[in-house]
Structure formats: structure tokens, C-alpha cells
Amino acid sequence: MKKRISLIMCGLLTAGALFGCGSAAQTQTTAVDDSTETSGAEAVSSTDESTEAAEAEEQASAEPTEIKIWHDADEAIMQTIADNVNEALADKQITVSFEKKTGLTDQLKLYGNDAANGPDMYFYAHDSLGTFIEMGILSPIGDMADASVMGDLLPMTVEAGIYGDEQYLMPVYFExxxxxxxxxxxxxxxxxxxxxxxxxxxxxxxxxxxxxxxxxxxxxxxxxxxxxxxxxxxxxxxxxxxxxxxxxxxxxxxxxxxxxxxxxxxxxxxxxxxxxxxxxxxxxxxxxxxxxxxxxxxxxxxxxxxxxxxxxxxxxxxYSGVQGIGVLKHAAENKKGAVAEVLRAVAAPEVGIALANNFNCAPANVKAYEDADVASNEMIMAMKTTADTAQPMPNxxxxxxxxxxxxxxxxxxxxxxxxxxxxxxxxxxxxxxxxxxxx
The missing domain is CATH 3.40.190.10 (Periplasmic binding protein-like II)
Structure with a gap:
């Protein structure tokens, strides 16, 4: 600090398709006899099974994707985040790796637009956000992290990631x-x-x-x-x-x-x-x-x-300092689906709980505070209380x-x-x- 210091839409579309099939089958069977109803039910079952099989086949044939994240934070904290995120994304063939970079700001100035040698995302304090955005290397994350993700986060932490009325940072924890x-x-x-x-x-x-x-x-x-x-x-x-x-x-x-x-x-x-x-x-x-x-x-x-x-x-x-993840433009353009999955996984309460219980980090996700151990941590709960009045440092x-x-x-x-x-x-x-x- 100043010590010199969202792929929910895919799920919804899939669910919508299944619901539409079920509704059509039910409508058709209202004007026919019982045998037709049975056939209709079998058709629905067959359709469901075909859809599930197609989804499984698509997932199995999906290309593995690696997301590289640069940081300059405590490596034990980053490893805990990586372990949780990789476990959550194992069945999606998405792998996240964290790489520590000394002088992260200077490194991003050099490689922020370099898809081959730069990172896909970065983990850093929110108050440098404006500098990176003005460098032209970051992408807004609004279309990759919808209300189903952001809605569980403390408002103060969400505010910290806003620049020019757009959300650029996925908050993870704060102090x-x-x-x-x-x-x-x-x-x-x-x-x-x-x-x-x-x-x-x-x-x-x-x-x-x-x-x-x-x-x-x-x-x-x-x-x-x-x-x-x-x-x-x-x-x-x-x-x-x-x-x-x-x-x-x-x-x-x-x-x-x-x-x-x-x-x-x-x-x-x-x-x-x-x-x-x-x-x-x-x-x-x-x-x-x-x-x-x-x-x-x-x-x-x-x-x-x-x-x-x-x-x-x-x-x-x-003031508060919020630690979170930003997305490089080239990653948003070329790995959008995988990036969205990573943003969802890193914002999950399980990540916040692990960070709170192991490192006394105050989670951005409010659901993490429902964990008994987190709720009994005096310092973390004091920071959560302070989040009601605290203001993010200007970014x-x-x-x-x-x-x-x-x-x-x-x-x-x-x-x-x-x-x-x-x-x-x-x-x-x-x-x-x-x-x-x-x-």
C-alpha cells in the first residue's frame, strides 16, 4: 500500500435450450393420447442424453488452455490461489500459472501488448490500475464477469476496480x-x-x-x-x-x-x-x-x-488497498472464454476462505465470511466492518x-x-x- 505504500451466459444458453426442448415436448403431448405422451417423454430423454453426450464430447475435444498471470506478491499466497483455481478448472482443461516479476509495472510496460512473451493477466494492487489502462494494455472485464460473479463481492472492492465507468479489475482480497x-x-x-x-x-x-x-x-x-x-x-x-x-x-x-x-x-x-x-x-x-x-x-x-x-x-x-486480477487486451481477444472461467474461479468464496485462514487476507467475496474460521478471525472481521466506510485509494x-x-x-x-x-x-x-x- 502507501507504505511507499460473468461463463454464466454459456450455462444460461445451455439451460435455456434444454428448457425449450422440454416445453415443446409438453405442448405437443397435450393434444395426443397416452402412448404419444410416452413417446414424447422418451424423445425428451433421448434429446437430453444426446445433448449431454455432445457437451461431453465438445469438452473432451477442447484444446487445453494455459493462462499466465504475472505478479509481485507473496508466492505462498499466489500458490494458494493457483491451487484453488486449477482445481476448480481441472475439468475445463484450463491451467493457471503464476509467475513472479520484480518491477511488475516496468515489466508490463515492456510486455503488456506482447502476446508471445507477456502475461495473459496480472495480479496487483488496484491503485496502479489507471496507469496500466492509460498504457493501453488492459481490457475491461464487464463482458467476462457478469452480475452472478460481481454480485457476491464487497461493493468497496468492486469500486476499486472501476476506471472511467468500466470494470477492469476482479478483486480478490483487501487490506x-x-x-x-x-x-x-x-x-x-x-x-x-x-x-x-x-x-x-x-x-x-x-x-x-x-x-x-x-x-x-x-x-x-x-x-x-x-x-x-x-x-x-x-x-x-x-x-x-x-x-x-x-x-x-x-x-x-x-x-x-x-x-x-x-x-x-x-x-x-x-x-x-x-x-x-x-x-x-x-x-x-x-x-x-x-x-x-x-x-x-x-x-x-x-x-x-x-x-x-x-x-x-x-x-x-x-483508504483501502485491493488486490486483484486484470486482463491484458490480447488475452481478452484470443482467450476470452478461458479468461472468463479464471475470473469466475478466482472470485469464488473458496479462494477467499483459503486466503483468510492461511494468510489473514480479508476476502472480497462476502460469502467467504460465512466460514466459521473466517468469522472467528478478529482482524479479518474488523477489516470487513471497515469496508463499510473505507474508500479505495484513487486508482x-x-x-x-x-x-x-x-x-x-x-x-x-x-x-x-x-x-x-x-x-x-x-x-x-x-x-x-x-x-x-x-x-
Missing amino acids: TLLFLYNKELWNGDVPSSTEDLYKYMSANTDAAAGTYAVVNQHSTAYNVAPFINAFGGYIIDKDGNPGLNVQETKDAIEYNKKFAALQADGDYNTVTTLFNEKKAAAIIGGPWLISGIKDAGIDLGIKSLSDFTLPNGKGLAP IPQMSVMWDPAEKLLAAVNKSGEDVNTAAEEFEKQAETAIADMQ
Whole structure:
């Protein structure tokens, strides 16, 4: 993340043909005697058997198809996806293979339109989607993944894969910021409002002694986004317009300032170390912190950020990063049927369940949360709750140049005490210049 971070139609057509045959047979037998009815039934049976035999023969004669998917993710996660998808597609003679590529973006720039040497699909975070689309290498997946597939997915994850009003990404799992706390150090219940959280922080922070109630990267845009989004502000909108100087953004930054004053001034490593060394009772972070927290022997509690209500009545709304599969144009043109089957298989709840139970990934498919083990996973369920308010990181190319001016604005306000209105105007202009330079 920003840590510098659908062949349903074939089935329907087949089912429709069978239903049509049955209806015709029934209509014909209504005007004849019992013997004719028997003959009609036999005809239907014979037709069914012939159809099934034809389908079996067609399937048996189908050419095996291999779908190559590039990624730069955890290979164990990719292998789990591959195992599940290949098992689901075994009788369709479709084989999926995942290949890890360092510098995936650069590799796709070189080979995205190369059917011989490039991949058919790729697995990556959604926020790079716009860059790949503008490169002209991706195909929309709307005609390969219909409502019967997309309808089971969390709306936030579906939204992450939309660019220019078309669906380009099949979401598989997601992650987002959470409120992580040390049960040994936290006194009483975790508050349900940001104002009560601030009161707790005021009473339980001793900066001089180096101990804190809550730590957060208070001048990192990704970590302040929960406030900005919930206030109705934005770093950049879907049309590529920066929003550093809109009133809602400024209000959020001003509100966050009082929390920042009670937090350690530090980067990712600083705040993570404070929490893992038990010098902070809580940290705003994501699932990527869990391994270190376990190693530190912390009795971890987890709360969704959306469970913290702002004075405006809205829950905090962090950014989310969605991992999923996109389709290269040449594959959509030459392997459309196989690609559609892969998209359906990778979106299945079984894939989400396996990823959740083995890697603590929050599934995109809502049916995966019906699994007893998934439903008992506190962190995964907290992320599912957060999906109600979380916003996908903008997937437009212009977002890549927004982190710097946004964080300079936060630093100016939180660290240098500059007036938010003055600073916002300055860094809005910097953002506009950076975006113009991209053209």
C-alpha cells in the first residue's frame, strides 16, 4: 500500500435450450393420447442424453488452455490461489500459472501488448490500475464477469476496480488501516468516538517519559486519510483535481492536529517500534504489522476505525488497498472464454476462505465470511466492518504525485505550526503543477 505504500451466459444458453426442448415436448403431448405422451417423454430423454453426450464430447475435444498471470506478491499466497483455481478448472482443461516479476509495472510496460512473451493477466494492487489502462494494455472485464460473479463481492472492492465507468479489475482480497491496541496496557474499554479517544489520549500520554496512548504517522497522508475522507475532504478526486485546499480537507487536517500533538513525531519505523516495545498502548496500522506484534508477545486487541465516530456523526474512513486480477487486451481477444472461467474461479468464496485462514487476507467475496474460521478471525472481521466506510485509494495516475504535497502540508501544520489555510493554498498549487507536469 502507501507504505511507499460473468461463463454464466454459456450455462444460461445451455439451460435455456434444454428448457425449450422440454416445453415443446409438453405442448405437443397435450393434444395426443397416452402412448404419444410416452413417446414424447422418451424423445425428451433421448434429446437430453444426446445433448449431454455432445457437451461431453465438445469438452473432451477442447484444446487445453494455459493462462499466465504475472505478479509481485507473496508466492505462498499466489500458490494458494493457483491451487484453488486449477482445481476448480481441472475439468475445463484450463491451467493457471503464476509467475513472479520484480518491477511488475516496468515489466508490463515492456510486455503488456506482447502476446508471445507477456502475461495473459496480472495480479496487483488496484491503485496502479489507471496507469496500466492509460498504457493501453488492459481490457475491461464487464463482458467476462457478469452480475452472478460481481454480485457476491464487497461493493468497496468492486469500486476499486472501476476506471472511467468500466470494470477492469476482479478483486480478490483487501487490506486497510485498523486500530490495534495492547490489551495489557489499555485501560478499560476502547472509546467509540474520536472525542472520547482524544480524552483518553490526553489522560494517558506522557511525551516527556516517551510513553503514549496512541501512535500514528500523523503527517503521513495515508494515515491521516481516515479523517480527511470522513470529513468529506479528499486528496484528489476521480477527475484528477487535487483537494488540499477544499474546506473539508482543511477542517480534517485542523482536527487531526490536536491528535498529532499527543503522538510521537516519527515515521513508520518509529511508531512501530514504540508499539512493539510497549511504549505505546495503541497504534493505527494495518495487517502488515501483525508479524512483528506477535514476535513482541503483545496481547493484541483490534477495533475497526469505522467504529470511531467523528463529531459530524460519521465513522473514520481509511483508504483501502485491493488486490486483484486484470486482463491484458490480447488475452481478452484470443482467450476470452478461458479468461472468463479464471475470473469466475478466482472470485469464488473458496479462494477467499483459503486466503483468510492461511494468510489473514480479508476476502472480497462476502460469502467467504460465512466460514466459521473466517468469522472467528478478529482482524479479518474488523477489516470487513471497515469496508463499510473505507474508500479505495484513487486508482488514477495523478495520485502518484499527490503524496508529496499532501504530506508537506501535514508536516507544515503538525510540525511547524503553520496556518492550515495558508499552507493548503501553497501545497495545492504545488499539486496542480505536479499534475500539469504529467501531461
